[in-house]
Amino acid sequence: MSWIWLVVEGDELRFVPGEEREPKGALRADPRAHDPAGDPAWVSLVLAPDGVSLPFDDTSVSGALRRLLAGPPRRLVTTLLRDEVRFAGALLAADEPEELAENPFARIFRARVLQVGSGILGRVAPPTGPGIARYGGGAPWPWDRFG
Amino acid sequence: MRSDLVSGGRLPDVELRDHAGNQRRLSDLAGGDPVCLNFYRGWWCPKEQAFFRRLVAFQDEVEVAYTRMVSISVDAPEVEAAFRAGLGARWTFLSDPDRSYQAELELLETTDTVHAPYVPTAFTLFPDLRIHRAYNGYWFWGRPTLEELRRDLREISREIRRDWEPPPPRR
Numbered sequence: 001m002s003w004i005w006l007v008v009e010g011d012e013l014r015f016v017p018g019e020e021r022e023p024k025g026a027l028r029a030d031p032r033a034h035d036p037a038g039d040p041a042w043v044s045l046v047l048a049p050d051g052v053s054l055p056f057d058d059t060s061v062s063g064a065l066r067r068l069l070a071g072p073p074r075r076l077v078t079t080l081l082r083d084e085v086r087f088a089g090a091l092l093a094a095d096e097p098e099e100l101a102e103n104p105f106a107r108i109f110r111a112r113v114l115q116v117g118s119g120i121l122g123r124v125a126p127p128t129g130p131g132i133a134r135y136g137g138g139a140p141w142p143w144d145r146f147g
Numbered sequence: 148m149r150s151d152l153v154s155g156g157r158l159p160d161v162e163l164r165d166h167a168g169n170q171r172r173l174s175d176l177a178g179g180d181p182v183c184l185n186f187y188r189g190w191w192c193p194k195e196q197a198f199f200r201r202l203v204a205f206q207d208e209v210e211v212a213y214t215r216m217v218s219i220s221v222d223a224p225e226v227e228a229a230f231r232a233g234l235g236a237r238w239t240f241l242s243d244p245d246r247s248y249q250a251e252l253e254l255l256e257t258t259d260t261v262h263a264p265y266v267p268t269a270f271t272l273f274p275d276l277r278i279h280r281a282y283n284g285y286w287f288w289g290r291p292t293l294e295e296l297r298r299d300l301r302e303i304s305r306e307i308r309r310d311w312e313p314p315p316p317r318r
Contacts, residue, residue, distance in 0.1 A: 066210070066237060069237035069238075070232070070235060070236075070237045072167075073167035073168075073169070125165075125169045125171065126165075126167060126169070126239070128176040128177075128178060128215045128216070128217065128238060128239045129206075129210070129215075129216065129236075129237045129238035129239055130206040130207075130209050130210035130216060130236075130237040130238045131180075131209070131210050131211075131212075131213065131214070131215065132210045132211065133210070133211045133212075133213065144178040145178040145179040145180075146179055
């Protein structure tokens with residue numbers, strides 16, 4: 001299984017390798033999301049309120065994934081998982097803030113827009129589609145293969 | 148069509164831009180899963196429109212079945228993007244306006260001298276791009292039905308998924 005820990009501290013994003021011990025309050029993200037050489041980015045960050053999460057297979061989550069696959073390409077998208085099966089949010093990154101006007105995950109939980117500097121977020125080509133199911137626990141969509 | 152593009156043959160690992168302009172490699176798009184791949188004439192062909200409506204209905208099953216879909220034409224990425232959006236398709240389209248692979252695969256439709264499109268051809272593929280079945284769709288009835296695609300994907304999945312038979316209870 002593959003993921004990287006995402007720690008959100010205020011308006012700051014920090015990534016910790018998935019092999020390391022889980023930082024307090026961390027969420028699992030697609031490991032390709034982090035790029036130490038990445039350009040600055042605008043981020044639409046959707047986080048479930050404290051103590052709240054949804055099964056990843058909840059129809060609201062599936063619906064958001066379908067809308068993303070059908071919509072315009074994004075610089076980067078990763079769902080955020082609380083554990084192997086619980087959806088706790090999503091991160092969409094763009095080069096320009098206008099590209100974040102429509103975030104399908106914002107229909108599930110509230111979204112906020114952040115500006116992050118270089119060396120944090122990468123670029124990931126969109127998933128092949130039309131797959132929306134994950135490859136089992138601990139592989140945040142759109143991580144695109146087993147293992 | 149090239150004579151080895153039949154069951155047991157292997158499709159080359161084509162590298163083309165997708166509908167969003169990203170350079171993509173077919174093996175990466177397969178990502179370890181079975182693939183439904185189709186070469187199509189273009190957005191303007193009524194047979195393609197009918198066939199794609201079939202595929203769009205099919206994607207609701209494919210999206211939960213660890214399977215990929217890829218469509219290739221000579222249309223430019225922005226044309227494919229518009230066609231894809233109009234259909235409501237949620238899979239990747241690859242664009243080959245230079246016809247880079249048409250000669251290599253011997254898939255030029257010689258009877259259309261206006262568009263010089265790909266001959267409509269569908270493949271069901273193993274993740275390593277081995278061909279499970281090939282369908283010559285020059286005539287519409289040569290294209291796979293959804294039942295045929297389901298059968299092919301079941302056969303491929305049964306072969307590649309080591310846990311096709313559910314694991315027994317742990318002792």
